Amino acid sequence: MTLTAVQEPTRAPASHSAGSVLAGTGTLIRFILRVDRVKLPAWLLGISLLLFQLATAASSLMETEQQREDVSRFMEGAAGAIFGPGYGRDDITPDLYVAGVYGLMFFILAAIMSMQLVARHTRVDEQSGRAELLRSNVVGRYAQLTAVLIVAVGANALLALMLGGVMSAKGFGGADGLLFGAGVAAVGLVFAGITALTVQVTEYARAATAMAGATLGGAWAVRAAGDMMNDYGSALSWFSPLAWSNQTRPYVDGRWWPLLLSVGFAAVVAAVGYALSGRRDVGAGLVAARVGTPVAAPWLSSPLAVAFRLQRASLFWWTAALAIFGFMFGGLADQITDAEGISEDRIEMFGGSLDTLADGYLGVITLFTASLAGIMVVLGVQAARAEETQGRAEPLLSTAISRSAWFGGYLAVLAIGLIGLLLVVGFTAGIGAALSVGDASYIGELTLAHLAHVPAVLVLLGLAAMLFGVLPRAIGAVWVVLSLGLFVGLFGTLLDVPQWLRNMLPTEHTGQPPLDSISWPAMGILLVIAAGLMAAGLVAFRRRDLETK
Known part of the structure; x- marks a missing residue:
């Protein structure tokens, strides 16, 4: 019996050069x-x-x-x-x-x-x-x-x-x-x-x-x-x-x-x-992910609950951040609206009268906050898009869960979260304004003013939902509408923006409460438009193929 020595192959030393x-x-x-x-x-x-x-x-x-x-x-x-x-x-x-x-x-x-x-x-x-x-x-x-x-x-x-x-x-x-x-x-x-x-x-x-x-x-x-x-x-x-x-x-x-x-x-x-x-x-x-329980909690058995679970951190942090923002800027109402030496442009921007300076300023802040809330809902739709493209939605949709239930859960969570966010932010902004100008009525007025922007922001959510269903790669177009609405709301009066352009922006139909009275018919029409856009998005999503990267 002949034993043959087998030479172990030599391994090249690991190279740690900059080139490698x-x-x-x-x-x-x-x-x-x-x-x-x-x-x-x-x-x-x-x-x-x-x-x-x-x-x-x-x-x-x-x-x-x-x-x-x-x-x-x-x-x-x-x-x-x-x-x-x-x-x-x-x-x-x-x-x-x-x-x-x-x-x-x-x-x-x-x-x-x-x-x-x-x-x-x-x-x-x-x-x-x-x-x-x-x-x-x-x-x-x-x-x-x-x-x-x-x-x-x-x-x-x-x-x-x-x-x-x-x-x-x-x-x-x-x-x-x-x-x-x-x-x-x-x-x-x-x-x-x-x-x-x-x-x-x-x-x-x-x-x-x-x-x-x-x-x-x-x-x-x-x-x-x-x-x-x-x-x-x-x-x-x-x-x-x-x-x-x-x-x-x-x-x-x-x-x-x-x-x-x-x-x-x-x-x-x-x-x-x-x-x-x-x-x-x-x-x-470097920080290991927390080990989850082997069995999901009973409340996670529905698509709506899962959507809430995935969005709850975003909803919390957006609400907390905007609540602080609202309180701080509401607290500046007394300083911003000091009538001593104020220019005609600022008077025009804040309602056109010295008597409306506080309401006009707070109306601008409310519009700005609503636009930031619009960023949250668009990001929420993009999060649903990420679940689809990264392949995590497909296993769920291969079960008895329908596409309408899955995507509808996201839309419902974002819509309800939007209402809760603007409710909290309106309340904190009202407290800041009340402490600043010494008028407690601003707490209720600013809370209602923020809620008045809900229909307009829901139209943005509906537009993002429709694009998700029809042309998902174009969801980013909503950012243009959102940015244009904010810019026109802040500077439209000073720059004489054409009325036809204003009419195309959902936030323009809400006005700037508490400066403007709330138009309830306009809110109703915006809600109908938002519901129609969301429904169109759900129908289109049911009919298109899933896209994964």
Whole structure:
């Protein structure tokens, strides 16, 4: 018997070179750009168009010395601290107003764009199984995260150039306009880095973006508290990434160096994200998901209950956030409506009379809150779309559950949640206004005013539902209607928006209670339209094929 020695094959030593861990990065960049060929340009163009519209509105608000004094007063005290430090308000100009007041809105939009981009191409890909398929090829461990961060850097750099171009096109100065755009992009980079960290912590994309969003809310709260301590920012303000972009002071004494803080912080948190990504398996999070019970609770036996279970966290956090928003802005009613030296434009915007200033201001805030609630319901329909495309709806629909029951459950939860949200927010806004102006009747009036917007927001929900059934890839078109309704509601009077355009927007038929009396016939018609759109969406969904990625 002959024994033959079998030599064990030698294994090549594991390579940890930069080339191996980043292999395939270029290909993944092209893949991300291909997947986001519509979504990313839509974000960039939408933000740029919004800046153009707001810059146009700001110019019309400061045509006279009285108007400029009025705006300068608005930037003082608590109202100014909510939006940013009041740099240059002693010599206010339209470009300074855009950067100092509207800048907060663009910081938030850039942050949301970056958070969703990073989460979509990291954690969402892991949830859907695409990341595992990609890594089975010649793709390094850090290639996917590196690719999406490179795209995020490029997107924010392009956003800075586009915003700078818009400001220059409006005659607001090239260098300072670019500085403003760079400040917005810097916030986007910071929250791209933060999201690169949060996607390592949890195995769910929604939780990761919620953590990054909570950080954004905390950054705003710290900055606002710091700016309330001092009109031009205090030491506390510097602990917020939003304050770093504010401290660039475009159109005052433009400074570029605070952006180094943003870039450095973004690099640090992204580096932590890289380090943590090497400590977990693909698809897993550093914090293990809570183990569920082996048998579902009896109350989860219906599609309606399941829809509520999936949406309850979103409903809670939206309600809590908007309740705080309503209380804060309701509490500013006394300051905002101070008639001393007020401009004709603000009088016109708030009802056309000094006697209606409080009601007019609170009507604008109510419209704004209702529009934010509209964001929640559209996101809820998009969540149902995600359940379909990621294959989780198909097993449910293969049982005795009908499509109408499944999707109808989402619509019912969102509709009921909307009513509850506006009820709570109206109540808290009423408390804030009552404490501010000393009139307890505002509690009931603002609660009813918020509820009066329910039919208009339900029309938006119905439009999203119809698109879900007929053309699901076009659900994003609802964002255009929502944004246009908000813009026309805020600036339509000042900019003389055509009446035919106003008639096409559901929020215009609600009016702005408590300034306007509630039109009950209009509410009834809006409810009928909303019900018809939802019914059309349910019927169309029953007749089309399911789509999975």
